[in-house]
Amino acid sequence: MVEDNLKNILKELPPEVKLVAVSKFHPASDIQAAYNAGQRRFGENRPQEFAAKVPSLPDDIEWHFIGHLQTNKLKFVLPYASLVESIDSLHLLEAVDKWGSEHDKVIDVLLELHLGAEETKGGFTEEEIESILSRSLSGAEGSGAEGPFSHIRFRGLMGMATNTDDVSVVEADFARIEAFKKSLEDRYDLPGFTELSIGMSHDWPVAIRHGATIVRIGTAIFGPRVY
Numbered sequence: 001m002v003e004d005n006l007k008n009i010l011k012e013l014p015p016e017v018k019l020v021a022v023s024k025f026h027p028a029s030d031i032q033a034a035y036n037a038g039q040r041r042f043g044e045n046r047p048q049e050f051a052a053k054v055p056s057l058p059d060d061i062e063w064h065f066i067g068h069l070q071t072n073k074l075k076f077v078l079p080y081a082s083l084v085e086s087i088d089s090l091h092l093l094e095a096v097d098k099w100g101s102e103h104d105k106v107i108d109v110l111l112e113l114h115l116g117a118e119e120t121k122g123g124f125t126e127e128e129i130e131s132i133l134s135r136s137l138s139g140a141e142g143s144g145a146e147g148p149f150s151h152i153r154f155r156g157l158m159g160m161a162t163n164t165d166d167v168s169v170v171e172a173d174f175a176r177i178e179a180f181k182k183s184l185e186d187r188y189d190l191p192g193f194t195e196l197s198i199g200m201s202h203d204w205p206v207a208i209r210h211g212a213t214i215v216r217i218g219t220a221i222f223g224p225r226v227y
């Protein structure tokens with residue numbers, strides 16, 4: 001079943017768009033089944049669950065962390081994640097940078113833009129993201145010291161559209177993040193800032209019309225999650 005689901009999605013997904021199979025709440029055996037069908041990129045959102053799964057699975061899996069991350073849980077995530085997609089506060093970003101500095105590792109991240117109406121959803125405003133990127137580029141020129149975020153590699157933006165069946169609302173959310181990413185690319189010299197991670201099981205076809213380079217699909221691959 002997992003294999004058929006993957007096949008059906010990959011049939012529709014443009015080849016340049018990266019598929020993250022979101023395996024949260026599903027056992028390692030489901031991940032292995034998707035791996036055996038050829039999938040190599042997986043996403044998890046709970047730090048301890050993530051760290052527990054990694055050792056039992058093949059080591060050429062590219063793991064993305066996509067959930068809320070508390071600064072006291074970095075050790076469960078940063079040694080294994082190729083990309084932390086869900087940086088949603090300055091406090092977290094600074095802690096990840098510090099962890100990278102202490103472990104001599106540069107961490108690839110996406111900045112999460114707050115989209116949609118729900119007050120509970122996390123993420124930065126446009127202004128906050130601009131301020132972080134300006135600070136990262138201001139560097140420590142000439143001083144010999146390390147600049148701000150010297151152990152962070154900014155790879156792009158992540159967003160979650162409003163959870164609604166109204167496609168026009170989803171379109172508006174994705175159009176907003178697409179336009180914002182474009183305006184950042186036009187105004188800042190950010191090599192490697194190329195990724196736009198938008199789109200989940202119910203809205204990824206809309207996301208690819210709005211420039212998604214990464215889609216994060218769980219239910220449509222693994223079936224419903226049992227919490």
Ligand SMILES: *Cc1c(COP(=O)(O)O)cnc(C)c1O
Binds near residue numbers: 160200218
């Ligand atoms: C769970 C989750 C997904 C996948 O959701 P589905 O609707 O199951 O495809 C994508 N992105 C994030 C951030 C998630 O937490």
